[in-house]
Each structure stands twice: as C-alpha cells, then as structure tokens.
Amino acid sequence: MSTVIDGLPPGPATPMPLQTLAMMTRQRPYLERQRRRHGPMFSLRLASLGRMVVLSDPALIKHTFTADAATLHAGSRSPLRRILGDNSLLGIDEDQHLQQRRLLLPPFKGQRMKAYESLIEEIAVEEIDRLPVGVEIATAGAMQRITLRAILRAVFGATGARLARLEALLPPWTELGQSLSRFPVVQRDLGRRSPWGRFLGMRAEIDGILDTLIADARSDPELGQRTDVLALMVQARRVDGSPMTAPEIRDQLVTMLAAGHETTAHTLSWAVERLRRHPGVLARLVAEVDAGEGKAFRDATIREVQRMRPVIAFAGRHTMKPFEVGGYRLPPGVLIGLSAGLTHYDPRLFPDPERFDPQRFLDVVPETYTWIPFGGGIRRCIGATFAHMEIDVVLRVLLSRVELVPTTAPDEPWRFRGVAWAPAHGGRAVLRRRPESVTRAAGPDVAAA
Numbered sequence: 001m002s003t004v005i006d007g008l009p010p011g012p013a014t015p016m017p018l019q020t021l022a023m024m025t026r027q028r029p030y031l032e033r034q035r036r037r038h039g040p041m042f043s044l045r046l047a048s049l050g051r052m053v054v055l056s057d058p059a060l061i062k063h064t065f066t067a068d069a070a071t072l073h074a075g076s077r078s079p080l081r082r083i084l085g086d087n088s089l090l091g092i093d094e095d096q097h098l099q100q101r102r103l104l105l106p107p108f109k110g111q112r113m114k115a116y117e118s119l120i121e122e123i124a125v126e127e128i129d130r131l132p133v134g135v136e137i138a139t140a141g142a143m144q145r146i147t148l149r150a151i152l153r154a155v156f157g158a159t160g161a162r163l164a165r166l167e168a169l170l171p172p173w174t175e176l177g178q179s180l181s182r183f184p185v186v187q188r189d190l191g192r193r194s195p196w197g198r199f200l201g202m203r204a205e206i207d208g209i210l211d212t213l214i215a216d217a218r219s220d221p222e223l224g225q226r227t228d229v230l231a232l233m234v235q236a237r238r239v240d241g242s243p244m245t246a247p248e249i250r251d252q253l254v255t256m257l258a259a260g261h262e263t264t265a266h267t268l269s270w271a272v273e274r275l276r277r278h279p280g281v282l283a284r285l286v287a288e289v290d291a292g293e294g295k296a297f298r299d300a301t302i303r304e305v306q307r308m309r310p311v312i313a314f315a316g317r318h319t320m321k322p323f324e325v326g327g328y329r330l331p332p333g334v335l336i337g338l339s340a341g342l343t344h345y346d347p348r349l350f351p352d353p354e355r356f357d358p359q360r361f362l363d364v365v366p367e368t369y370t371w372i373p374f375g376g377g378i379r380r381c382i383g384a385t386f387a388h389m390e391i392d393v394v395l396r397v398l399l400s401r402v403e404l405v406p407t408t409a410p411d412e413p414w415r416f417r418g419v420a421w422a423p424a425h426g427g428r429a430v431l432r433r434r435p436e437s438v439t440r441a442a443g444p445d446v447a448a449a
C-alpha cells in the first residue's frame, strides 16, 4: 500500500528571496534545473505568492485539473478579482463560477467562429497593409492593435466613437491594473491623482461606455441577428429565467479583454519570431496559403508555436482543503502551478522539444493534459477557439499580403509583460509587399477586404 506524506514535496533549499529572484530573472532555466533535480513535482517559496507546488506530469496535471471545485480554487485568491470586478470569471469559484461560465460559453462555441472571421480579416488587412516594408520593425504593436480591435468589435460589439474611446482608454487601464495587481498596498483610493484613484476613475468612464452599449443592445430590434458576445450575453438566461445584470456583463467584458488581448497578440508575435527562423516551415505555410484551400499545416504551426512559446507560464489553483497529489497531502493555502513551459519541453512527451516542428501536430489533436497553453478542466480558457481562429486568420492575411524575410538572428529571449510572456524585441521582422496577383489568388475574401 502506498503511503501519503503530509506536507509539500521537496524543492530548492535556497532562501525565499533568492528563489523569487531566480523566478523573476531566469525562470525557464531555473525551473528546468529544479525538474532535473526533484522530478515533475517540486515546491518553491516565493515572496508574493507564498508556497507554490509546480507540476509538469500529465497524470498529476489531469488529477489537478479535474479535482473538485471546492477543494481547489482558481479565482477567490486571485489578485485579479479586485482589478477586474467582483463578478469577473477569473475571480470567482464553485457555483458562482459555474453559473457565469454557463452563461458565457455559447458565444465561444466552434460553430459561432465563422461569424467573427470576416470581421477579423478586415481588421488584419487594414493593419497589415499599413506596416512599413524593407526596414526592420517590431510586429508586436500591430498585433496588439489587431487583437484589441478584434475584441472590442467581436466581443464588445463597439463601433464608431465608442470604439475609438475604448481603444484609447483600455490599454492604459489594463496596464495600470497589471501593475497595481502586484501591489495590494497601493490599492487605496487617495484621490484622483493616486494610482488607485486614477484606476477607479478610468474604470468608471469605461463602465459608462459599456452601460450605453448594454442599453443600446437591450433596445435593439435587431438584437436576435447580432453576433457580438455582448449581444449574446444580453440575451442569455439563467436556469431561473433571469438575465445577466449590467455589472456582471461589464465585469465579464473587461475580463475577456484582459485575458484575451495581450495573450493572443504575444502568440502572434512569437509566430513571426519562430517563422522567420524556420524558412522551411515558412515556405510550406506560404504555399498552403497561396493554394487557397486547406489549413492543416497552419493549424499545426499555431499549436507548435503555443507548445514552444506558451505565453501563460502557469495555470494556478489554490488548495482550500487538504489535497492529495503525487503521493503528498498538500495543506490548505498552497498555490499549485501547472507549468505549460516545463510540460511542453518534456522530451518523453515531445521528442526533441527544442526543435520547432509543426509536423508533430499535423492532423493530430493535441493531448488534453500534455499540451496546456489554455489551461484545463472547468477553468480551461473560454476563448481558446476564438484565439485559435484569430491567430489563424491574422497569419493567413499576413502571409498572403507580405513576405516575411527569413533571418539567422538568434532567438528572441522571453520577456514577462505583466500577464504574459512576449518576445523581448517584439517579434522583429523585415517585410516585403507581395505582388497583388498573389494576394488576390490567396482567397477571394482577403482580396475583397
């Protein structure tokens, strides 16, 4: 009979400040070293997060992702709750989480994605056609603008002056929120000039605009025909028949923006960074785009980019009750970090993991508990299908309209940008405009947009 040990698995013996410093400055090699030393489950002690148990084994990951929602929380201890609002999907658990998640799932189902594709294509064409050619640029800015506008139009249903105002307000608001989420002590309203006061003032203005969008949707005679997520939220009903309240809709909208904007943009910048360094993959992708039919290789490439460069390092769960995993009974109050970075680089799961090889995902559905860039279980990213569709459309537009000049430059290092990991130099690229004949041949939709 196997015994269960009460407590935490072993980890580095170095003092907490040194562990914290290592995680801040050289996280990936540090985690790899701990895995080599301690195996796929080890403990860290970190200044802001306390005790953290890192997992990178598919069986342990499955056990944790499928655990009872009352034993492991993902929301209630999250610093994002105060930033995004009391109803935010990222800040709630158990019944409240399930109820909100059920209301939000329908707009993100696979069959709805067609409705968003042409909108995203239009946004991508506009932005990509504006990029300078023949000089080295960071593509990150364009990717951020595309993914922001995509969410504001497809999810918020914003257009015209409201779209423009939200585009101006939301990036500085999320940036300030990211900084404030790390320092709870400054989360005090000391007037309009204080950081928290400024944050609340901006949120009040954002809420004002969202309220007008919600009110307009409620009185829109064409509401039933609309495809934006806000319109679907306005029509959603709980089991008791009651609609979502305006504060709930507002909190979920800003949550989707915070969760879906930079994550998708950074993944696109990583795609540029990877493709320029792998001309064989790039040529095969361009040939597929030019053929104008099929996208199996593009799908595989996106998955391989997300395997090698998962922008969210950990899916987090907090133990609310004792939780047994991997032969240990963890006490309440421990953070479990399910590590995409370590799991995706395990050579037993992905042979030759340092090799960028989309072939490994060609016509293969990734394993639920070995490929985890979107987390898993009942907290798995609600926008995963949307994000994949968006990355796919933007890549198709990019490769059909410009040539991505390959490079022999070293890989861009990883840089943490508030919520997610981005290429340190912004996915630098030299572009050349492609002849119009090719652009047209790549698909009638692209040429028409």
Ligand code: HEM
Residues within 6 Å of the ligand: 074, 089, 090, 101, 151, 155, 255, 256, 257, 259, 260, 261, 263, 264, 267, 311, 312, 314, 315, 316, 373, 374, 375, 376, 377, 378, 379, 380, 381, 382, 383, 384, 386, 387
């Ligand atoms: C490449 C892009 C994206 C990545 C890598 C990503 C990754 C993640 C991850 C790792 C989680 C946590 C899952 C867990 O704890 O198990 C998550 C949750 C979430 N994501 Fe995404 N995400 C992306 C895009 C999006 C988009 C486009 C949206 C919405 C439009 C979105 C909305 C959400 C929401 C609402 C949650 C919370 C789900 C819950 O707690 O039930 N994400 N995402």
